[in-house]
Amino acid sequence: MKLAETNACTICHRDLRDDEIGRFACPFCVDLVDQRLRALAGPEGLYARLSAQLAPGAGNGGPAVSGSRTAPVPVRLEVLTLMTVGGPVLGPLETWVRDWETQGRADMCEAGTLQQRVDHAVGTLRFNLAWAAANHPAVDEFAREVHLMHRACERQITGERPARIVPVACPCGTVLRITLDTAGAQCVGCEARYGHAELMELPLAERRIAA
Known part of the structure; x- marks a missing residue:
């Protein structure tokens, strides 16, 4: 077992309790990752529900309308991409x-349908999540990727518009571009790591006015 170098959760960056010292992730973050993984899988899960959003116009509250004389794309490419083997759902899941x-x-296991592969990957990762929280130094990266795939699927199903990007300033001067959904980030300037709560406390970056 490889002990964490700090006494803080690597996902939310909050201090660990005495009985949690040595772990890479706190129980709250582990539960949140588990919930998001569980929401992806199964016949009623987010991944399965993407198929209902393939038709142009689905999920945006209105019929498909084309202002050109060319035939419209028969499917929504952004949804189809989420459902492919190397897309942002199955691809990262099987990589982990x-x-x-x-x-x-x-x-x-790469046998079966794409849905079966997603279900297998999710089941495997959930079964080993407690181990990862205690032993895997990249569990924070895993948590961020699960958050991103969960949000990507959810947006396509609900028709929610992408979150607005907001520039915030790290104390070193580097500008970080985040959204209200950003789970965590690392500054490329000073390599400081921020959890969601810490990112929300950073000041807005000043806009530069062109001369």
């Missing part, structure tokens, strides 16, 4: 399964 497989904690 492969990573955990090298550590003897998972079994990779």
Whole structure:
């Protein structure tokens, strides 16, 4: 077991309790990741529900309308991309399964339909989540990727517009571009790591006015 170098959760950056010292993630963050993984899988999960959003006009509250004389795209490409083998859902899920497989904690399975592969990957990752929280130093990266795929699927299903990007300033002067959904970020200037709450407390970056 590799102990964390700090006494704070690497996902939310809050201090760990005495009985949690040595872990990479606190129980609250582990539960949140588990909830998001669970929401992706199954016949009623977010991934399965994407198929109902493939038709142009689905999910945006109105019929498909084209102002050109060319035939419209038969499917919504952004939704189709989410459903592909190498897309931003199945791709990252199976990448993490492969990573955990090298550590003897998972079994990779690429058989069956895409839905079955998503379900298998989610089940495998959820089963080993407690182990990852205590032993995997990149569990914060895993949590961010799960958050991103969950939000991407959810937006397509609800028709929600992408969150507005807001520039905030790190104390070192580097501008970080975040949204209200950003789970965490690392400054490329000073390499400081921020959890969601800490990002929300950073001041807005001043706009530069062109001369």
